[in-house]
Amino acid sequence: MSVVDVLVVGAGPAGLAAGIEVAKRGGRVCVVDRNLEPGGQLVKQIHKFFGSREHHAGVRGVDIAAQLLEEARALGVTLRLGWEVFAIRPGHAVDIVQAVADDATGGAGDAPTERFDARSVVLAAGAEENALQFEGWTLAGVMGAGAAQTLINVWRVRPGKRVLMVGAGNVGLIVTYQLLQAGVTVAAIIEAAPRIGGYGVHAAKIRRAGVPILTSHTILRAEGVECVEGAVVAQVDGTWCPIEGTERRFDVDVICVAVGLHPNTRLASLAGCRLVFSPALGGWVPLHNAFLETTVPGIYVAGDAAGIEEASTALEEGRLAGIAAYERLRDVDAEGHAEIAAIQRRLDDLRGGPFCGGIRAAKSALQTTGETPCPAT
Amino acid sequence: MPGNLSQDGYLSLDELRSAPGVPSHDRMRRGPVAVIECVQEIPCNPCEAACPHHAIRVGTPITNCPVLDPEKCTGCGLCVTQCPGLAIFVVDLSRSGETAAVTLPYEYLPLPEAGELVDVVDRSGEVVGRGRVLRAATTRATDRTAAVTVEVAREHGMNVRGIRREEVDGNGHDR
Numbered sequence: 001m002s003v004v005d006v007l008v009v010g011a012g013p014a015g016l017a018a019g020i021e022v023a024k025r026g027g028r029v030c031v032v033d034r035n036l037e038p039g040g041q042l043v044k045q046i047h048k049f050f051g052s053r054e055h056h057a058g059v060r061g062v063d064i065a066a067q068l069l070e071e072a073r074a075l076g077v078t079l080r081l082g083w084e085v086f087a088i089r090p091g092h093a094v095d096i097v098q099a100v101a102d103d104a105t106g107g108a109g110d111a112p113t114e115r116f117d118a119r120s121v122v123l124a125a126g127a128e129e130n131a132l133q134f135e136g137w138t139l140a141g142v143m144g145a146g147a148a149q150t151l152i153n154v155w156r157v158r159p160g161k162r163v164l165m166v167g168a169g170n171v172g173l174i175v176t177y178q179l180l181q182a183g184v185t186v187a188a189i190i191e192a193a194p195r196i197g198g199y200g201v202h203a204a205k206i207r208r209a210g211v212p213i214l215t216s217h218t219i220l221r222a223e224g225v226e227c228v229e230g231a232v233v234a235q236v237d238g239t240w241c242p243i244e245g246t247e248r249r250f251d252v253d254v255i256c257v258a259v260g261l262h263p264n265t266r267l268a269s270l271a272g273c274r275l276v277f278s279p280a281l282g283g284w285v286p287l288h289n290a291f292l293e294t295t296v297p298g299i300y301v302a303g304d305a306a307g308i309e310e311a312s313t314a315l316e317e318g319r320l321a322g323i324a325a326y327e328r329l330r331d332v333d334a335e336g337h338a339e340i341a342a343i344q345r346r347l348d349d350l351r352g353g354p355f356c357g358g359i360r361a362a363k364s365a366l367q368t369t370g371e372t373p374c375p376a377t
Numbered sequence: 378m379p380g381n382l383s384q385d386g387y388l389s390l391d392e393l394r395s396a397p398g399v400p401s402h403d404r405m406r407r408g409p410v411a412v413i414e415c416v417q418e419i420p421c422n423p424c425e426a427a428c429p430h431h432a433i434r435v436g437t438p439i440t441n442c443p444v445l446d447p448e449k450c451t452g453c454g455l456c457v458t459q460c461p462g463l464a465i466f467v468v469d470l471s472r473s474g475e476t477a478a479v480t481l482p483y484e485y486l487p488l489p490e491a492g493e494l495v496d497v498v499d500r501s502g503e504v505v506g507r508g509r510v511l512r513a514a515t516t517r518a519t520d521r522t523a524a525v526t527v528e529v530a531r532e533h534g535m536n537v538r539g540i541r542r543e544e545v546d547g548n549g550h551d552r
Binding site: 048050051052053057059180195196199201204206207208210211213350356 | 382387415416417418420421426437438461484500502520
């Protein structure tokens with residue numbers, strides 16, 4: 001059994017930032033990630049990020065991952081890659097199992113397990129894509145936009161020749177642009193809502209590249225025998241019902257689904273953290289206070305696992321959770337902690353503007369649900 | 378050109394006219410100048426630091442839309458490759474003859490070469506004519522975003538926002 005001050009689950013922007021803050025303060029910290037490559041979703045974000053300089057604005061996501069990793073390694077953060085948490089027991093005993101065999105074991109025999117005795121835990125396991133059911137949705141060629149993005153940007157494999165993108169939020173718009181960059185044709189983006197959900201500048205990039213965006217349209221079915229050969233879409237009315245006679249067929253071999261994300265709450269649920277439902281945050285989310293502590297003392301949550309947002313907010317939440325999770329061990333008054341206050345201010349700024357208004361309100365609503373998650377340290 | 382950013386995905390001429398980052402037609406006739414097509418209050422400000430002439434202001438909060446000072450702007454184009462949204466262009470209507478020069482951010486490979494003839498497209502992706510590439514520049518500082526300057530018919534200086542080449546971007550070889 002290994003003893004650590006803080007065990008972090010997830011090596012994306014939130015998890016790496018948390019690990020860095022703990023290590024900076026001299027704490028023993030281990031970051032566990034089921035993937036062999038750290039960085040979370042950053043490793044496939046080949047576009048330049050928005051935000052301000054302190055949030056790496058103008059830097060491509062994949063390069064931000066490299067910077068974070070270098071900083072974490074230089075500070076002595078331990079990384080357990082290809083390992084997965086399968087139990088969080090009372091008192092923060094955390095069991096992990098090797099999920100991806102490395103070359104040494106070759107995958108033979110039972111997967112090795114190991115126990116950590118952690119004084120605090122930060123859950124930064126990110127998000128999962130929402131699914132969309134329609135006729136033919138199990139055909140080969142129907143995939144999440146995230147899968148298509150992994151194929152082109154990590155593995156350099158085109159998912160197909162012609163794509164229909166379902167969903168005009170930022171993920172749908174950005175992945176469309178990256179498919180074009182990879183030499184894949186995108187026949188159209190459809191969006192059930194009457195308006196484009198993502199940033200106008202992302203939409204403008206793919207519009208001038210010749211991709212139509214059909215708002216108030218839904219997918220009726222995927223056609224094909226063994227794999228996708230076409231997609232039929234239709235316009236929807238004000239009650240989201242398809243309008244007869246508006247069907248259109250697109251000759252495509254890939255249908256990408258980009259209809260939102262929801263927080264990955266499995267470990268929080270396993271650990272007994274109370275979950276609350278918040279549409280603005282993407283669905284069920286662990287109830288947490290302003291220091292990101294859940295209803296289970298010593299278990300913190302950060303990044304998309306604490307509500308769907310951006311990489312910039314994930315970085316800030318990771319920093320905050322790392323500091324709070326470590327400082328509580330030393331009885332430092334978190335409320336009086338200048339660094340935490342500064343991060344909270346920056347988060348508040350990032351959540352300003354019409355695109356983030358719902359998030360700011362939803363985050364503060366968590367703190368006024370009438371239940372005290374965990375008394376502030 | 379119709380259009381409405383949140384409906385069609387590109388800016389209408391009306392939306393452009395009221396954008397604080399878009400200079401007057403008169404200023405464009407006096408020489409190259411940045412045209413910042415960023416009208417949504419999103420948290421982003423690299424353009425402000427990119428400008429060596431302090432001609433772009435975002436300030437606080439970071440969700441402010443960028444405001445261009447057209448008198449300070451020299452049209453150098455450094456901001457074009459620094460905007461993560463690829464939303465800044467440089468338009469020059471001061472050229473002799475019936476042409477305009479439009480500098481646009483470009484992230485497809487291979488890059489065009491000077492002298493190459495390309496289709497030029499408007500904000501909606503419609504081909505509005507042909508243009509000649511004057512320059513396609515990347516440096517270490519532009520981090521793989523090229524600034525491509527294309528010579529187009531003068532009346533399209535405020536319309537052309539992209540180039541289309543066979544066999545390059547995914548939708549180039551399909552229509």
